[in-house]
Amino acid sequence: MINLINSIFRKLTSPTDCLRYPFVKRELPEGTRGRIDIEIDKCTFCGACEKRCPSNALKVTRDPKSWTLNPYSCIICGYCIEVCPKKCIIAHKEHYSPNV
Amino acid sequence: MIRRNTIPFGPQHPVLPEPIQLHLVMENEKIIQALPAVGYIHRGLEKIAEKKDYIQDVYLAERICGICSFMHSQNYCQGIEELMKVQIPDRAKYLRVIWAETHRIHSHLLILGLLADAFGFENLFMRLWKVREQILNIMEKTTGARVILGVCAIGGVKRDITPELSEYILRELEAVEKQLPELMDSLLKDYSVKQRLIGVGVLPKDKAHELGAVGPVARASGLRMDLRETGYAAYGDLDFKMVVGEAGDCYDRTMVRVKELYTSLDLIRAALKRMPQGPISVAVKGSPPADEVLARIEQPRGELNFYIRGNGTRNLERFRVRTPTFANLPALLHQLTGCELADVPVIAICIDPCVSCTER
Amino acid sequence: MLNHVSEITLDQISTEVWKLKQDGYRFVTMTCCDRGESHDILYHFDKNYELKHLRVTLPRGTALPSISSLFFAALLVENEMKDLMGVQVSGMAIDFQGRFMLAEGSPVAPLNKSIPGIGIQIQDKTPSAPEGTVKS
Amino acid sequence: MQIQESLIALLVLGPLVFGLMMLTGIKGILRNAVVALAGLVTIGAGVALPFYSGATAPDVGLPALITTAGNWIEPLVILTVLAIGFSIRSWPVRIMALIQLGLCGAGLIMARHESVEETKLVVDSLAMIMVLIVSVIGSLIALYGIGYMNVHEHHAPPTAASNNRFFFVLISFLGLMNGLVLVDNMKWLSIFWEGTTLCSFFLIGHDGTTEAKASARRAITINVFGGLAMSLGVFLAAHTAGSESLSVVLTKGPLILLPLGLFTLATMTKSAQLPFQSWLLGAMVAPTPVSALLHSSTMVKAGSYLILRLAPSLQGTPLAPIIAIAGAFTFVVTSALAVGQSNGKKVLAYSTIANLGLIACCAGIGTPLAYAAGVTILIYHAVSKALLFLCVGTIEQTIGSRDIEDMGGLLFKMPLTTNVAMIGMASMMMPPFGMLVGKWMAIEAAVRNPVVLILLVLGSALTIFFWAKWLGRITTTSYHETYTIETVSPWMLSVLALIGTGVVAISVCATLIYAKVIKVISLATFGMDTCPGNISILDSVHSFLGWPMYVVFGTIVLALLAGVLLFKPSQIRLPFLCGENLDLDDHSFTFRGIADTPTSAALTSYYLPLFEESKITSWGNPLAALIILSLFGVLFI
Amino acid sequence: MTVVPKFNKSPWVVHFNCNSCNGCDIEFLACLTPLYDLERFGILHVGNPKHADVLVVTGSVNHRNARVLKNVYDQMPDPKVVVAMGVCASTGGIFADGYNVLGGVDKVIPVDVFVPGCPARPEAMIDGVLKGAQVLQAKHSGKTPLAEKHVLTRTPTPVDAPAVLEKGASHA
Amino acid sequence: MTIPTTPLTLVLAILVAPFFGALLSGIDRRITARAQGRMGPPILQPVYDTIKLLRKEPILLNRMQIVYAYLHLLFMIMAFLMLVFGKDSLMFLFVFAFSTLALVLGGMCVRSPYSRIGSQREIMLMVAYEPILILIMIGFYMVNNHSFLLSAPLSAARPMLISLPLLFVAFLVVLAIKLHKSPFDIATSHHAHQEIVKGITIEYSGPHLAILEIAHFYEMALLFCLIVLFWASPIWIGLLLASASFFLMTVVDNAFARLTKMWIFKFMWTSVLLLAMTNVILLYWVSK
Ligand code: SF4
Ligand code: SF4
Ligand code: SF4
Ligand code: SF4
Ligand code: SF4
Numbered sequence A: 001m002i003n004l005i006n007s008i009f010r011k012l013t014s015p016t017d018c019l020r021y022p023f024v025k026r027e028l029p030e031g032t033r034g035r036i037d038i039e040i041d042k043c044t045f046c047g048a049c050e051k052r053c054p055s056n057a058l059k060v061t062r063d064p065k066s067w068t069l070n071p072y073s074c075i076i077c078g079y080c081i082e083v084c085p086k087k088c089i090i091a092h093k094e095h096y097s098p099n100v
Numbered sequence B: 001m002i003r004r005n006t007i008p009f010g011p012q013h014p015v016l017p018e019p020i021q022l023h024l025v026m027e028n029e030k031i032i033q034a035l036p037a038v039g040y041i042h043r044g045l046e047k048i049a050e051k052k053d054y055i056q057d058v059y060l061a062e063r064i065c066g067i068c069s070f071m072h073s074q075n076y077c078q079g080i081e082e083l084m085k086v087q088i089p090d091r092a093k094y095l096r097v098i099w100a101e102t103h104r105i106h107s108h109l110l111i112l113g114l115l116a117d118a119f120g121f122e123n124l125f126m127r128l129w130k131v132r133e134q135i136l137n138i139m140e141k142t143t144g145a146r147v148i149l150g151v152c153a154i155g156g157v158k159r160d161i162t163p164e165l166s167e168y169i170l171r172e173l174e175a176v177e178k179q180l181p182e183l184m185d186s187l188l189k190d191y192s193v194k195q196r197l198i199g200v201g202v203l204p205k206d207k208a209h210e211l212g213a214v215g216p217v218a219r220a221s222g223l224r225m226d227l228r229e230t231g232y233a234a235y236g237d238l239d240f241k242m243v244v245g246e247a248g249d250c251y252d253r254t255m256v257r258v259k260e261l262y263t264s265l266d267l268i269r270a271a272l273k274r275m276p277q278g279p280i281s282v283a284v285k286g287s288p289p290a291d292e293v294l295a296r297i298e299q300p301r302g303e304l305n306f307y308i309r310g311n312g313t314r315n316l317e318r319f320r321v322r323t324p325t326f327a328n329l330p331a332l333l334h335q336l337t338g339c340e341l342a343d344v345p346v347i348a349i350c351i352d353p354c355v356s357c358t359e360r
Numbered sequence C: 001m002l003n004h005v006s007e008i009t010l011d012q013i014s015t016e017v018w019k020l021k022q023d024g025y026r027f028v029t030m031t032c033c034d035r036g037e038s039h040d041i042l043y044h045f046d047k048n049y050e051l052k053h054l055r056v057t058l059p060r061g062t063a064l065p066s067i068s069s070l071f072f073a074a075l076l077v078e079n080e081m082k083d084l085m086g087v088q089v090s091g092m093a094i095d096f097q098g099r100f101m102l103a104e105g106s107p108v109a110p111l112n113k114s115i116p117g118i119g120i121q122i123q124d125k126t127p128s129a130p131e132g133t134v135k136s
Numbered sequence D: 001m002q003i004q005e006s007l008i009a010l011l012v013l014g015p016l017v018f019g020l021m022m023l024t025g026i027k028g029i030l031r032n033a034v035v036a037l038a039g040l041v042t043i044g045a046g047v048a049l050p051f052y053s054g055a056t057a058p059d060v061g062l063p064a065l066i067t068t069a070g071n072w073i074e075p076l077v078i079l080t081v082l083a084i085g086f087s088i089r090s091w092p093v094r095i096m097a098l099i100q101l102g103l104c105g106a107g108l109i110m111a112r113h114e115s116v117e118e119t120k121l122v123v124d125s126l127a128m129i130m131v132l133i134v135s136v137i138g139s140l141i142a143l144y145g146i147g148y149m150n151v152h153e154h155h156a157p158p159t160a161a162s163n164n165r166f167f168f169v170l171i172s173f174l175g176l177m178n179g180l181v182l183v184d185n186m187k188w189l190s191i192f193w194e195g196t197t198l199c200s201f202f203l204i205g206h207d208g209t210t211e212a213k214a215s216a217r218r219a220i221t222i223n224v225f226g227g228l229a230m231s232l233g234v235f236l237a238a239h240t241a242g243s244e245s246l247s248v249v250l251t252k253g254p255l256i257l258l259p260l261g262l263f264t265l266a267t268m269t270k271s272a273q274l275p276f277q278s279w280l281l282g283a284m285v286a287p288t289p290v291s292a293l294l295h296s297s298t299m300v301k302a303g304s305y306l307i308l309r310l311a312p313s314l315q316g317t318p319l320a321p322i323i324a325i326a327g328a329f330t331f332v333v334t335s336a337l338a339v340g341q342s343n344g345k346k347v348l349a350y351s352t353i354a355n356l357g358l359i360a361c362c363a364g365i366g367t368p369l370a371y372a373a374g375v376t377i378l379i380y381h382a383v384s385k386a387l388l389f390l391c392v393g394t395i396e397q398t399i400g401s402r403d404i405e406d407m408g409g410l411l412f413k414m415p416l417t418t419n420v421a422m423i424g425m426a427s428m429m430m431p432p433f434g435m436l437v438g439k440w441m442a443i444e445a446a447v448r449n450p451v452v453l454i455l456l457v458l459g460s461a462l463t464i465f466f467w468a469k470w471l472g473r474i475t476t477t478s479y480h481e482t483y484t485i486e487t488v489s490p491w492m493l494s495v496l497a498l499i500g501t502g503v504v505a506i507s508v509c510a511t512l513i514y515a516k517v518i519k520v521i522s523l524a525t526f527g528m529d530t531c532p533g534n535i536s537i538l539d540s541v542h543s544f545l546g547w548p549m550y551v552v553f554g555t556i557v558l559a560l561l562a563g564v565l566l567f568k569p570s571q572i573r574l575p576f577l578c579g580e581n582l583d584l585d586d587h588s589f590t591f592r593g594i595a596d597t598p599t600s601a602a603l604t605s606y607y608l609p610l611f612e613e614s615k616i617t618s619w620g621n622p623l624a625a626l627i628i629l630s631l632f633g634v635l636f637i
Numbered sequence E: 001m002t003v004v005p006k007f008n009k010s011p012w013v014v015h016f017n018c019n020s021c022n023g024c025d026i027e028f029l030a031c032l033t034p035l036y037d038l039e040r041f042g043i044l045h046v047g048n049p050k051h052a053d054v055l056v057v058t059g060s061v062n063h064r065n066a067r068v069l070k071n072v073y074d075q076m077p078d079p080k081v082v083v084a085m086g087v088c089a090s091t092g093g094i095f096a097d098g099y100n101v102l103g104g105v106d107k108v109i110p111v112d113v114f115v116p117g118c119p120a121r122p123e124a125m126i127d128g129v130l131k132g133a134q135v136l137q138a139k140h141s142g143k144t145p146l147a148e149k150h151v152l153t154r155t156p157t158p159v160d161a162p163a164v165l166e167k168g169a170s171h172a
Numbered sequence F: 001m002t003i004p005t006t007p008l009t010l011v012l013a014i015l016v017a018p019f020f021g022a023l024l025s026g027i028d029r030r031i032t033a034r035a036q037g038r039m040g041p042p043i044l045q046p047v048y049d050t051i052k053l054l055r056k057e058p059i060l061l062n063r064m065q066i067v068y069a070y071l072h073l074l075f076m077i078m079a080f081l082m083l084v085f086g087k088d089s090l091m092f093l094f095v096f097a098f099s100t101l102a103l104v105l106g107g108m109c110v111r112s113p114y115s116r117i118g119s120q121r122e123i124m125l126m127v128a129y130e131p132i133l134i135l136i137m138i139g140f141y142m143v144n145n146h147s148f149l150l151s152a153p154l155s156a157a158r159p160m161l162i163s164l165p166l167l168f169v170a171f172l173v174v175l176a177i178k179l180h181k182s183p184f185d186i187a188t189s190h191h192a193h194q195e196i197v198k199g200i201t202i203e204y205s206g207p208h209l210a211i212l213e214i215a216h217f218y219e220m221a222l223l224f225c226l227i228v229l230f231w232a233s234p235i236w237i238g239l240l241l242a243s244a245s246f247f248l249m250t251v252v253d254n255a256f257a258r259l260t261k262m263w264i265f266k267f268m269w270t271s272v273l274l275l276a277m278t279n280v281i282l283l284y285w286v287s288k
């Protein structure tokens, strides 16, 4: 107890540990998997990503050519990135942002 | 004259972030009988696993539970590797140990923090979780995610730990270890904490064995039982001392976890030091044969069992998950009987319950 | 690859389990597997990290005797089997009446396979019919 | 003068006469009418008495014949006791009665030579207050009894004695009590004392069940023991002081320590102080009017009355502090006992004993303030406790249980009775009701004696515990219940309403009662000269009884208004049951439990094992006995 | 430095875990701890629906917890806001085709904010709760439309295609 | 020195007290947060909370709840005024106790198990600390020439603390209970959510909960003033003492686990009571 009281006073006199998130943004490490996106012009619409996505978050159509991601299904596993033959799917560092 | 009181404890109850109902029958506040009602978090994961292919199942297995998610994927991959007779590179084994042990640390810190919250020690809870964030930083930096890592794959692992990262890890571990003694003293030596833990929820050794308790719960009761001793992954090459208690009360369970924090820290350091160079994965071709396997590893909460049965296709025939909490539930019911209502949260948290993996 | 699997019959269960208990084995868990005509029931036991398994082939419609009086811990997994596989278990210490894992509205015995030849049809997310497996 | 005497005659003899009419075997409406008449007459006489006598009425002299008559009536009464001793085959009663008979004889022989003293009636304020309590509250209980016993007749056990005999005893009881408080002659005091014992014996045994019989037997054994102490005290006092007049004897102070001790012992048995409490608890088996009567206005109050009478003489004797401690000890132990009870009547019983202990304690402390506190408690307790017993009786007749835990939702089932009961409970513990004022004065008075102080302080904390539990229970309501109209006999209902109003009224008039009665009595008893701080302390009581009192009442009214005005039925939601609520129409709080089965949640109040009856009495009674022994021990030091 | 728009100053939160794998749960708990400290915004984790303004749900809905979720929601006093944390709560996520999974939280109760991610990062959760607080503030005055789940569609048009999500994904 | 009871002071006291209490509670939350390494809410957060609650939909279980909530508040205000204007101390305690009792009854009058558990526990706490409070008043009485008036300590020559050191310590324990601080936070606190969710207040919501909050602000102000009485002249020492005590409470809260009700009961009726009794008996002995 005594040592905790000690450390309580230490905490009281030192700056907070808080990251102050919305005001200050954290430096995210390299390789962080955030939101998934595509460099659409490289894509061949082969559909490999759609087939492998464990969460059925992707929809690829050849005609018309479109690649659709449902961020509310994507589990950010990165499997699509691995399987894409063109390596055109990318994971941004920052997270998907909630909508209203 | 004393009468029976009946109350539901859960599913929406702040002390249990997970939905489970304990049906408590009490005399005044003394528990006479406790029964669990589960199923609030049953997703039918075993069936989903049969529908997805066996590689997608790695991601599914990770989401059996988010706390020691890595170990679920590790156990699943080890099971499939055994089934398909794949030999993975040594470096991958060491990497698996490193991530598994960081997971153990984060899980133990988490539960110790929740335990502190359960007996109303908010300060300690906050401080422990603050330390835990540093462990999460290690995971984020090495794998790209904070809790569900997604680095384990059939045939090895997906990411490597470079020498720079290794140094970073050692530095962080150092910082974590520096903060621990003060907090651990509060957990183990503080008068008020001891009042709440010692002699509470006693599980004698023979009862623990009979009820099939596993993990820290079993070890705190004096059972020597830690699957890491069987030497899966790289544990065979690494030394560690199993922590056992004797009284089998909440205090001993806490003590076991506290000491295991240090064991895990040492294991990570040793693994980082002795990790051989080489590839981190091998390519795996084909599908799991029509055979069955029971894969087991030691999770933070105890022994995890996956029964995996293939049928020669990319889909599994049967995937069954028996998690440590499932094994510890009967022991929990035994401990709850006769305790005070005030001790219910403490005892419940002390078995480190994870309902989501229990119900899948 | 399970080692040490002994195939036993239905009526040997309690004696075999009792023997293992006397030998100081710990009950690990049970696994049930739908094999079409029958259910495969596996009992897993452990002693000093050595696993021992008992396998019982349970024809459909046959009740499995509970071992919860020998190992109380088996109670949970037996109730779960009853819910998810539709296996009838007799003599459980506490019977959750098919409401252990599943609730009103859940499908019946969802972990069984849909094998058309045998006539077991498992539908996803259908409102529940009364207890038991659906047989045509 | 004439009027005063006839009023007194009406008060003492009237009930006896009406009682005897019962024995003629009248039935039905006629019987009810006679009981009602007896009650009303007694009430009238009781209320009229103070108006005609004023605060300081002169004593009323009685012819010497009465004194002589007393000499012969006393053995008669004792013989009755002896007869009972034989009929219930109780050796202790027989032996004690025989000893008493011996004493009687000895007294007669010794008194031969002396001239016959005049018997007088002392009509001072204390006596007047008692008369008021006995005749008003007691009669009201009798009126209530009319309605109650009609129902009781139907489902009482076949062994029960006839209701006529019941009312005979009940009504006569009032006369005896009036006599007891007014009479100054110790012989007569003894007679009335034994008379109340006999009455209570018959009333407790009324139902004739094994349990009732056992209780009656216990009651008479203990009370005859008290009667013996009384006789012995009277005998010794008379011979030490050379007079049979209590007022004369009491002026003798230290000379009569042993008789004083014996008198104290007698009061303790009568007011069921530890370790003699068991008879009063046993008395619970009797029909409710009996319990109400025994607890509020008669019987146990005889003990309190006598100890207050003795208080001035006790002052300065070594007995006083011990009596204070014994009283405080009873207070704290019985309060603890009440905490462990879920039987409503038992809670009431223990609370009665606790308050009687408090009165005894005040008498022991013996300062003007303490005395005033004692009298305050005496008055307010009688009214509130009568009310509560009658309420519990009514509730029991309706729901068939006297268990507190069965009383949830009563507010809807029997709104009137429950509201009245709530007032009664509030009046036992909350500001601004009189009981709290009394307790407060007692604590302020006890401040000079740390041991008594701590006991009182602990006791009053425990008091909160059991009242709060009960009050919380009866105000518990579910979310979709509706009011029902209760069907209770008009006799009972009107008496409840009357006493309920009375409780509020005497609390509202607390200032007046205090200034006009209590303070006056206290000052008259002790005189101004006892100590200088007296007056200022007594006056400081006004500081509370003034405006805060009305603010408190205003506050309560405001809160009730808020409840009426701010409540909209549309805002009602289900209680928190961890999300598993089921909205069934059975008024219970049901949740989906194991295997989805609807389960009823239940939470009763706590009756902690710490406060178990057997546990507490096992050390409380011996300790109390020890304290009483020390009462006599000090006489020899 | 982002300027946080006007939000309710005291949104008390009750958290209910439906079918969550704990990943989102522990991340939400982490939001209360020193590094993220939700109490800065007056947010208290109250644990009791009757005191709460914001219901944070993690995990998808199954047959048994749906009724609990409904009860919890019903016991909250108006105005109230529901925040669905993680993809499970939004759509069912990886478990969406499980036999016991009904789908996202919006199958049972109206949802005001969806927070994607598996698990959603604490930062995303803070964003989500603050958005919830904004909605709460708006609800004090009048009704606001419920949230919709936008998908990100990319088509190979030469110039940068307008993506539906772009507005929402503001931190890019 | 007493504050005269004029309409102006009356209104002032009624208006200022809750803000003062809210401020105290805001500071408390802030310090708690800082002790844990967090930033914590704005100081005025309790005010925001209360305003928000007042604007919410009032839901409840039955009518009695409202009555008890208002009784709680009104009696609390009354107790506070009795303290400020120096009325009789024992009566003040009774009114204060009844205020808490109204809260307890409010928790008991609903058919909700958690609420009832909270109430039962709160009664046990009351039974545990009431004697101590009474003894403190007795201590005041003895030091102040046999005056039970709460205004007496204000004009006393010697600060109460010097004669009543042990009683002050006992009072600090009571303070911890009244402020729902660890290790005593078993009944009402929002910190006791681990066992009984919110205890007594669980079934209150919206404006009715706000009433309880406001009452609690009064209670804080009341307790603060009570500490000031221990060192009333010069009054700034008293204010300092009170602030220090409140700060101490926050620290203690952060350094303890919650203990169980029986432990508290035993602790209060043995150690703390003994402490208080010792002080009273010493006074008694000295005055003889
Ligand atoms: S990251 Fe995983 S879930 Fe998301 S789109 Fe890619 S494969 Fe699907
Ligand atoms: S796998 Fe790659 S190339 Fe194929 S559709 Fe997906 S993104 Fe396009
Ligand atoms: S054992 Fe529990 S904590 Fe570990 S992964 Fe499984 S569910 Fe999570
Ligand atoms: S036991 Fe752990 S994982 Fe499970 S709910 Fe509690 S905190 Fe979350
Ligand atoms: S319930 Fe009442 S009326 Fe009926 S027999 Fe019993 S005492 Fe008499």
Ligand code: SF4
Binding pocket: D367, D368, D448, D530, D531, D532, D533, D534, D537, F146
């Ligand atoms: S003035 Fe003082 S000494 Fe006299 S009775 Fe009162 S308290 Fe006792």
Ligand code: SF4
Binding pocket: A075, B063, B066, B148, E019, E020, E021, E022, E023, E024, E025, E058, E059, E085, E086, E087, E088, E089, E093, E094, E117, E118, E119, E120
């Ligand atoms: S969204 Fe992902 S992390 Fe969150 S509960 Fe679902 S599976 Fe777990």
Ligand code: SF4
Binding pocket: B117, B122, E044, E045, E046, F190, F191, F192, F193, F194
């Ligand atoms: S109960 Fe726990 S989370 Fe809630 S406010 Fe208190 S300490 Fe914080």
